[in-house]
Structures are given as structure tokens and as C-alpha cells.
Amino acid sequence: MPGPIHGSTDERCVMRIFIMLAILPILAMAGTAAAGEWQPVEKVEPYQVSGATGIALYESIGARGPKVGIGRAIAYTDFKLTWTRDYQQQGGGCVLASAKPKLIITYRLPQASGPLPAETKRLWDRFIAGVEAHERVHGEIIVDMVKKIEAASIGLARQADPDCNKVRAELQNRLRALSLEQRRRSREFDRVEMSNGGNVHQLVLALVNGQ
Template sequence: MKPIRLLSLLLGCVSLFPIPAHADWQAVENVQVYTVGGKTGAELYASIGGRGPKIGNAGRAVAVTNFKLTWTRKYEPKGNSCVLAVARPKLIITYVLPKPAERLPGPVAKKWETFISGVHKHELVHGDLIKDMVKKIEAVSVGFTVANDPKCQKIRTELTARLGELSRSQRQQSRDFDRAELSNGGNIHQLVLALINGQ
């Protein structure tokens, strides 16, 4: 059988909707599945290659982590300045994972369980990076003040520029993590090999 090309597990991000938070909050985390067919690890992995979520022009992935981030915010004029007094995030993270369409034979089921557990843990790291980014946005946002902005117009542009760097940093962290995990000998590479070998 021809070797199956390793698929990248890249972070699929919904674009950042700037501007941040206030008190305690928790992300809503969901899992969505797509079905794959096959009775062997190799067949299942080949099915992932045909049915996995699309990642731009990079083809298909085994799994992706998507998020939607919106904010409730309140700007307050203070003298000749403007202050971001309230910024509360609403973060929804969705992990998209493969699931066999039918029950697998015993030995294959065990291999699949190891594989999907490892893939899920990988995606949870992406989720943690997103949550960390939102906390950093919150930290730089609440109390953010812009002088000479009594109508609270300039503050939005200036804050968006600051938040862009945090978003870029999170995306780079995700890319670096994927690169390490997907490289030869990396964790995901090993999970794929364990799934498809010996069948």
C-alpha cells in the first residue's frame, strides 16, 4: 500500500473581533465530528484524507480548532480622554474531530482510541493558546485610555492595533506547535504511524 501523506492539523481561526473583557469568564468548548469509513487503521486514515476539514489551500486536516470571539464593551469619556471601562469576552471554541462511521474490530478499535485521544489532546493545546490570547487581550484592554479622544473614536483604532500583535503571536505559537508535532518523530506523526502500521 502506498504511504499515506501526513495531514497537517493546522489551527483554523475565525478572525479576531477586537476588544476585551471584565470579570471572570469561561470559554464554551464544543466537539463536532465528521465520519470516516474503514475497518483498518490505513483505511480510516485514507478516509480522513478525503473527508477531513479543509484548511485553505493546504488541503485537508485530521482535525481543526475553530473559535468565535466577540466582546461586550463600554467606552467612557473621562475629561478629554476615553477609557475602555468594560470589556467582556464571549469565546466559543469548536474542536472538529474524525469518528468512525461503524464499530471497529477489537485491535483496530484500540489503535483508534489511542490515535483519537492523542489528536484531541493536540487540539486542546490549540484551545489553551486561544484562551491565553483572550486573557492577554483582556489584560491590555480594561482601563485602556486614549488622550484627546472625548468622543471615544480614536481609542478603537489604537486598541485594534495593539490587539493585532496578540492575535499574530497566538497564530505563530499554533504554527510552531503544529510544526513540532507533525515533524518526523513528532507526536502526531507517531500517532499516525501507530494507527496505520501492522494492518
């Protein structure tokens, strides 16, 4: 009968190193999952438009599209963002130990209210697919902002801050900057897409001109 395997000291050290190397990737994956465990909730809120031709549908969009500023838009992306934050006092200071977002993104898109003639349906399907793809990019910009806020929040600390007022003030400064960046990116994206020859401009021309 084989006897117990004792092994040398060097062999036991190698085995411990091997086990640690096997565990490290698992721990890394677990950390990644914990940091990115939240997911945005995405909703589509259609508004009804009507018409038998591309130009009639576009005119209906102009009358019924979501109000943005002083006019109406073809589509619009909005979001609601709330946070669950854990501020902890540590030795007279304060640290923001965790910050978990709840993000709801809403896409307001036009929807034909009834059956369309075959050619109009072809034009409309291409148009609405392009418009939705455009709005989804706005959604991606919003999600990117929230991830940056999360990264800028967790671990934020200040000394001599028993009421966490310094941490909250610094957090607001960071949030303001990231919010302004998100708006700038969205405006720049719209400027490019809606300019003459831009993607949205081409989608509108194809719908209206029957191309």
C-alpha cells in the same frame, strides 16, 4: 454580672488592624473572581470516517477531513470571539472601562461511523485521544490570547479623545499584535508535533502500521 468591656485605645487599633487583615484576602479573591468570571464555550463537531483497519480509517480521514487551505487536515480547531466593551468619556478623554469576551472554541475531530474490530478499536482509541489532546492545546493558546486581550483592553485611556477614536485605534493595534502571536504559536506547535518523530507523526504511524 460582668461589666461592659471598653478596652484601651491600643487594643482597639490592634482589633481594627486584625479585621482589615482578615478582609483583605477576601477582597483579593473577589477581585480575582470578577476578572476571570468568563469561561470559554467548547464544542466538538465530529465528522464521520469509516474503515475496518487503521490505514482504511486514515484514508477516510484524507477524503473527508476538514478543508484547511488547499488540503485536508486530520482535525481542526476554530473559534468565534466577540466582545462587550464599555467606553466611557472622562473629562474630554476616553477610557475603556470594561471588556468582556464571549469565546466559542470548536474542535473538528474524526469519528468512526460504526463498530470497529477489537484491534482496530484499540489503535483508533489511542489515535483519536492523541489527536484531541493536540487540538486542546490549540484551544489553550486561543484562551491565553483572549486573556491577554482582556488585560490589554481594560483601563486603556487617551486624553483629548471625546469620541473614543484614539482608544479604539490603539486597541486595534494591540489586538492585531496578539492575534499574530496566537497564530505564530499555533503554527510552531503544529510544526513540532507534525515533523518527523513528532507526536502527531507518531500517532499516524501507529494507526497506519498497526503498532
